Each structure stands twice: as structure tokens, then as C-alpha cells.
Amino acid sequence: MNLTDDKVSILDTLDEHIPQNAWYKDVAVIGLGFVGLPLALSFSLRGCNVIGVDINKRLVEEINDGITAHKESFYDIPITDILKREIERKHFYATANISDVLDDCHNFIITVGIPIVNGEHEMEYLESACTELGKGLKQGDLVIVRSTVVPGTTEEVIKPLLESASGLKAGDDFHLAYSSERIAEGRAFQEFADMPILVAGVDEPSTTRAKELLGIVCKAEVIPASSIKVVETAKVFENVQRDVNIAMVQEFARFTEALGIDIFEVVNLANTHKRVKLLAPGPGVGGYCLPNAYYYLKPKAEQMGISLSLLELARKENDAVPQIIVDMLERALADNGKHLNGADIAVLGLAMKDYSNDARISPPLEIVNILLQKQANVKAFDPAVDGDYPYKVDDINKCISDVDAVMILAKQHEIDSSINKVLSEVPEGAVVLDTRDIRSFAEPALLSRVRYVCI
Ligand SMILES: NC(=O)c1ccc[n+]([C@@H]2O[C@H](COP(=O)([O-])OP(=O)(O)OC[C@H]3O[C@@H](n4cnc5c(N)ncnc54)[C@H](O)[C@@H]3O)[C@@H](O)[C@H]2O)c1
Incomplete structure (x- = not known):
């Protein structure tokens, strides 16, 4: 690691020293791509214990070895240095096996994408992530979806998958929210911190919990919306x-x-x-x-x-x-x-x-x-x-x-x-x-x- 003392002290100032018993201390980020890896590290830098989950075993091995091809940086500190530091101080590691995280973790953020192939959206990655997550979901857990989706997906596809795999009910037993992802690649860390974001849950407690968790990383406004569909639709409109x-x-x-x-x-x-x-x-x-x-x-x-x-x-x-x-x-x-x-x-x-x-x-x-x-x-x-x-x-x-x-x-x-x-x-x-x-x-x-x- 090439971190000079002044860079180390910049990163130290980001740590909010979250107590071990805080409900938001542990976070699992599912999908460690362009969004997921810097997002996971952003939570880790703030003092959460973060586990990254990705089905790509080679990617997981590389990440655990401190290797990533991403070109992100934060305060001029390259993502590889941030990654190595967070691994060393045991705030972050990656796994290809979601069942590793399900027992001890209570907060899950999904960043798995929906590819478009020949003009059709392919749901299998997101669906399988939700089914696997649902199998271990527990009373009181929080799930936040940050993938960009066809409007309606969270309530019409993701919620039923999580419910049927877990036997639990969103709102009554676990919290479920959607918060669109707005970062631009190359500016991810900065924009996670200073870009206002939107959030909505299946019910008020879900929105409130999600807002609180997201606020650990997002220091700009976390804006609640009246429904999940509003946030999903606003995101796609922003891109279109x-x-x-x-x-x-x-x-x-x-x-x-x-x-x-x-x-x-x-x-x-x-x-x-x-x-x-x-x-x-x-x-x-x-x-x-x-x-x-x-x-x-x-x-x-x-x-x-x-x-x-x-x-x-x-x-x-x-x-x-x-x-x-x-x-x-x-x-x-x-x-x-x-x-x-x-x-x-x-x-x-x-x-x-x-x-x-x-x-x-x-x-x-x-x-x-x-x-x-x-x-x-x-x-x-x-x-x-x-x-x-x-x-x-x-x-x-x-x-x-x-x-x-x-x-x-x-x-x-x-x-x-x-x-x-x-x-x-x-x-x-x-x-x-x-x-x-x-x-x-x-x-x-x-x-x-x-x-x-x-x-
Ligand atoms: N890249 C961006 O700048 C950007 C910006 C805003 C929003 N988004 C949205 O964020 C989402 C993620 O985008 P990305 O660019 O990070 O995609 P990506 O392809 O780089 O990363 C997705 C990761 O999910 C993993 N994955 C697939 N299925 C999985 C499963 N079942 N369990 C665990 N991991 C699984 C893949 O292996 C991959 O590493 C997409 O919905 C995208 O539209 C991306």
C-alpha cells in the first residue's frame, strides 16, 4: 500500500466510529461491479463492517487480494489503496457465497444489474440474487435495491421473490426500500458522498430505515418520495x-x-x-x-x-x-x-x-x-x-x-x-x-x- 501519512489521516477522518451494537454497523453489498465495489468501500470507510457478495469467483478472489481494474479514487487516493486499507483493517472482505453473510448481517444493498440483450431486459441475475438473499432473510432485516430497473420491479418482482423465499412479509417482517443509483463512473466515491439521492420504502418504517442507512455514506440530502415507483421511474427518466x-x-x-x-x-x-x-x-x-x-x-x-x-x-x-x-x-x-x-x-x-x-x-x-x-x-x-x-x-x-x-x-x-x-x-x-x-x-x-x- 502506498498511503502517505496525510492520505491515511484523510481516510481516518471519514471513519464515524459506529458502535458495534448499532443496527447499521453491518452491511452486505450484493454485486461488486462499477457501483457495488466503491459503494461497499464507502460504507467501510465510514466505519461499517462490510461484506461484498458477487457470483464472479475470480472477481471476488482479486478483490480480496486488493486488485481491481476500476479507476475510481477518493481525495486522490486510488481505489486499490482504499481497498487494501479496508481489507487490512478488517472492515471489508468479499465472498462469492451469499450464505456466508446471511446469519450475521442485517442490512443488504443490491446492486446487481439488468442487462439488455437484443432490446430485451434480462432479469435472471437480479432474480437469482433476490432468491438467494430471500432464503436467509430474517425478522427486522433491511433490503435496499439500488439497481436501475423497469419501473414497478421492486414491488412486482423483487418483493414477491424475497417474500416467497423467506416466508416473511415485506413491511411486517423485514424492511424493503428502493434508492436509485446516480453516480458516474470515475467519480463514484465523491458522488456517493455529495450527490442527493431519492429513496422510498414499501412502508414508512422501511423508508426511514433506508434513509438512515444511506445517510452514512450520502452526506447530501436523502430525499424521500411518495412511492417506490416514483423513484424507479425518476431514475430511468434521468438516464433517458x-x-x-x-x-x-x-x-x-x-x-x-x-x-x-x-x-x-x-x-x-x-x-x-x-x-x-x-x-x-x-x-x-x-x-x-x-x-x-x-x-x-x-x-x-x-x-x-x-x-x-x-x-x-x-x-x-x-x-x-x-x-x-x-x-x-x-x-x-x-x-x-x-x-x-x-x-x-x-x-x-x-x-x-x-x-x-x-x-x-x-x-x-x-x-x-x-x-x-x-x-x-x-x-x-x-x-x-x-x-x-x-x-x-x-x-x-x-x-x-x-x-x-x-x-x-x-x-x-x-x-x-x-x-x-x-x-x-x-x-x-x-x-x-x-x-x-x-x-x-x-x-x-x-x-x-x-x-x-x-x-
Ligand atoms: N455503472 C454505473 O455508472 C451506474 C450508475 C448508476 C446506476 N447503475 C446501475 O447500477 C447497477 C449495477 O451497475 P454496475 O455498472 O455496477 O454493473 P456491473 O456489471 O459492473 O456489476 C454487477 C455485478 O453483479 C454481479 N452479479 C450478478 N448476479 C449476481 C448475483 N446473483 N449475486 C451477486 N452478484 C451478482 C456481477 O458479477 C457483477 O460483478 C445496474 O443496475 C446499473 O444500471 C450503474
């Missing part, structure tokens, strides 16, 4: 509005390209209006949250006979962006007398968004796949994204020389700080297609060396 906003800005980008003006400048200037908040266009919408949001509303809307045509269209528009970006590249290469087939392309950034290690549903990966289908030669660099991609190189220098084009698809600090090197080392006149507006890191004189194209 970003999806629609980005689809709109993509359409703006096509307009500004044709008009010969810069979309990023337009967005920045429009956002000086106090009631305007345009998002940035980019190479498409990725990750676990935004592309899935529409598909969490769709089944419920169909059941109720409600049209979501605007949201459906936005989703389709966003799905189409990677192909649009490749078409732009193809046109820019053609202006240089080149074809995509056989062209050497450097791709900078594979993550689904800037400064992330998450490549789930990543538009950059989709762009690379289209390029490969079109017989382009691709070398890609992203120091944050793990994974075995045959075209990935571990050094930016291995992909930028002798290329016909460079595509900037996700910012990473090493990519930002290398932009001047990239611009000076790529062949004169090569196409540089920037979907992330990293020009602010470049020397203006270097931009004129290349055919610089912004989306």
Missing part, C-alpha cells in the same frame, strides 16, 4: 433524458458540419444561456446506463399501451452514430485520394466515455468493428481499458506513425497529453477525426499540419 439530449445534439452536429461551423463551439456558447444544457455529441452513446434506459421503460409502456416514439427514435439515432462517424472518415480519406479498405487507422480511446475504463456497449469498439469489416488496418490505444483486443497496442507510439488517419474516440489523460506528439508525428496531411474536441490540448500551429475534422 441524456440519451435524447445527445441524439438531438448529434442532429445539431450534422447541421453544423453542413453549415461549416463547429458543433463544440456552438454547444459551449449555447450553454452560456442559463436555462440551456446541451450535452456533447461524441462518437455515440455507450455504457451500461444510457443505452439501456429506453429498454427499461419500453416493456412497462407496452404493457400500459403508452407510446414512447420520441425516445425510440432517439435510441435509433444514437445507435446509428458509429456508422455515421465511419462514413465521415471515409469521405475525409477520399478527399485525400485514399480508401478505407487497406487504410492504416490509429484509434485513440476505446472506453465508452471519456476518462473511463468501461468498454461495455462502447461506440469506439463498434467503430473499430466497422473499420475492420471494411478491411481497414486498425491499431488502437487506450491505457485505461483492459481486455484482449487483437488491435490494441500498449504504447501510443506504436499506432500513430505512418497512418492515413487518427480517430480520437475517447479522452484519457495520456491521450490528452500526447495530442501535440500525435499531431507532429502523423504524416503531413493525414486525417485527424476528433469526436471528443481535444483541440484545447493542442498547439494551434500543429492543427494546420493535418486535415483536422471535428464531428
Whole structure:
């Protein structure tokens, strides 16, 4: 562990020295992914005894060895240092076996996701987590669901599963609440602490208990809502509005390209209006949250006979962006007398968004796949994204020389700080297609060396 004394004292100040006999001393977090691991550690840092549960045995072993690929940090302290410290002081460990925790733990937070596969939501992970948890649920226990769900899921699916597996009744025998998760990857610890969150329970005591437990980590307002459905729906709306906003800005980008003006400048200037908040266009919408949001509303809307045509269209528009970006590249290469087939392309950034290690549903990966289908030669660099991609190189220098084009698809600090090197080392006149507006890191004189194209 590389913790200096000043970092140790920062972490020490977070510990609230919760007494051993407090009902909220022990917490189990079920699902140790992008949300679950930093959430579990946030409770541990505040002084809870935390057990993390995940069905992925390898992940559990790595976590118990102090290893995680996540890029989170808190007060500039990397998550791996936080993880090792919490394991060492015996405030946290992980297990793949939920039955290990059921006897002694009384507070359970579920962060298992609902994947979308071919437009359908797959409930099996969440359902099996609830069934396994239900088997050991006890009188007085508290269950808080933080997964993003199809509105209605907590009361229509999770509650019956917990009740039938436990033989207990939510409200009468155990507390059940829903609290949506709002963090952005890369800022998880900070946002767990300072982002207001919503909560609602199956009854008043469930809401009150959940609010109290969540308040150990959330130092912003924990806002009670009138029902669980309100919180579930607000969460999906929060995500879907970003999806629609980005689809709109993509359409703006096509307009500004044709008009010969810069979309990023337009967005920045429009956002000086106090009631305007345009998002940035980019190479498409990725990750676990935004592309899935529409598909969490769709089944419920169909059941109720409600049209979501605007949201459906936005989703389709966003799905189409990677192909649009490749078409732009193809046109820019053609202006240089080149074809995509056989062209050497450097791709900078594979993550689904800037400064992330998450490549789930990543538009950059989709762009690379289209390029490969079109017989382009691709070398890609992203120091944050793990994974075995045959075209990935571990050094930016291995992909930028002798290329016909460079595509900037996700910012990473090493990519930002290398932009001047990239611009000076790529062949004169090569196409540089920037979907992330990293020009602010470049020397203006270097931009004129290349055919610089912004989306
Ligand atoms: N990633 C984000 O930034 C973010 C932000 C807000 C909300 N959310 C929501 O939070 C939830 C979790 O997202 P995530 O990104 O952490 O997902 P993730 O895929 O990174 O993590 C989920 C974890 O749950 C584990 N799991 C699956 N089934 C299990 C079971 N039966 N028992 C125990 N563990 C099980 C998986 O192995 C995985 O490690 C999702 O509903 C997501 O929509 C995510």
C-alpha cells in the first residue's frame, strides 16, 4: 500500500466510529461491479463492517487480494489503496457465497444489474440474487435495491421473490426500500458522498430505515418520495433524458458540419444561456446506463399501451452514430485520394466515455468493428481499458506513425497529453477525426499540419 501519512489521516477522518451494537454497523453489498465495489468501500470507510457478495469467483478472489481494474479514487487516493486499507483493517472482505453473510448481517444493498440483450431486459441475475438473499432473510432485516430497473420491479418482482423465499412479509417482517443509483463512473466515491439521492420504502418504517442507512455514506440530502415507483421511474427518466439530449445534439452536429461551423463551439456558447444544457455529441452513446434506459421503460409502456416514439427514435439515432462517424472518415480519406479498405487507422480511446475504463456497449469498439469489416488496418490505444483486443497496442507510439488517419474516440489523460506528439508525428496531411474536441490540448500551429475534422 502506498498511503502517505496525510492520505491515511484523510481516510481516518471519514471513519464515524459506529458502535458495534448499532443496527447499521453491518452491511452486505450484493454485486461488486462499477457501483457495488466503491459503494461497499464507502460504507467501510465510514466505519461499517462490510461484506461484498458477487457470483464472479475470480472477481471476488482479486478483490480480496486488493486488485481491481476500476479507476475510481477518493481525495486522490486510488481505489486499490482504499481497498487494501479496508481489507487490512478488517472492515471489508468479499465472498462469492451469499450464505456466508446471511446469519450475521442485517442490512443488504443490491446492486446487481439488468442487462439488455437484443432490446430485451434480462432479469435472471437480479432474480437469482433476490432468491438467494430471500432464503436467509430474517425478522427486522433491511433490503435496499439500488439497481436501475423497469419501473414497478421492486414491488412486482423483487418483493414477491424475497417474500416467497423467506416466508416473511415485506413491511411486517423485514424492511424493503428502493434508492436509485446516480453516480458516474470515475467519480463514484465523491458522488456517493455529495450527490442527493431519492429513496422510498414499501412502508414508512422501511423508508426511514433506508434513509438512515444511506445517510452514512450520502452526506447530501436523502430525499424521500411518495412511492417506490416514483423513484424507479425518476431514475430511468434521468438516464433517458441524456440519451435524447445527445441524439438531438448529434442532429445539431450534422447541421453544423453542413453549415461549416463547429458543433463544440456552438454547444459551449449555447450553454452560456442559463436555462440551456446541451450535452456533447461524441462518437455515440455507450455504457451500461444510457443505452439501456429506453429498454427499461419500453416493456412497462407496452404493457400500459403508452407510446414512447420520441425516445425510440432517439435510441435509433444514437445507435446509428458509429456508422455515421465511419462514413465521415471515409469521405475525409477520399478527399485525400485514399480508401478505407487497406487504410492504416490509429484509434485513440476505446472506453465508452471519456476518462473511463468501461468498454461495455462502447461506440469506439463498434467503430473499430466497422473499420475492420471494411478491411481497414486498425491499431488502437487506450491505457485505461483492459481486455484482449487483437488491435490494441500498449504504447501510443506504436499506432500513430505512418497512418492515413487518427480517430480520437475517447479522452484519457495520456491521450490528452500526447495530442501535440500525435499531431507532429502523423504524416503531413493525414486525417485527424476528433469526436471528443481535444483541440484545447493542442498547439494551434500543429492543427494546420493535418486535415483536422471535428464531428
Ligand atoms: N455503472 C454505473 O455508472 C451506474 C450508475 C448508476 C446506476 N447503475 C446501475 O447500477 C447497477 C449495477 O451497475 P454496475 O455498472 O455496477 O454493473 P456491473 O456489471 O459492473 O456489476 C454487477 C455485478 O453483479 C454481479 N452479479 C450478478 N448476479 C449476481 C448475483 N446473483 N449475486 C451477486 N452478484 C451478482 C456481477 O458479477 C457483477 O460483478 C445496474 O443496475 C446499473 O444500471 C450503474
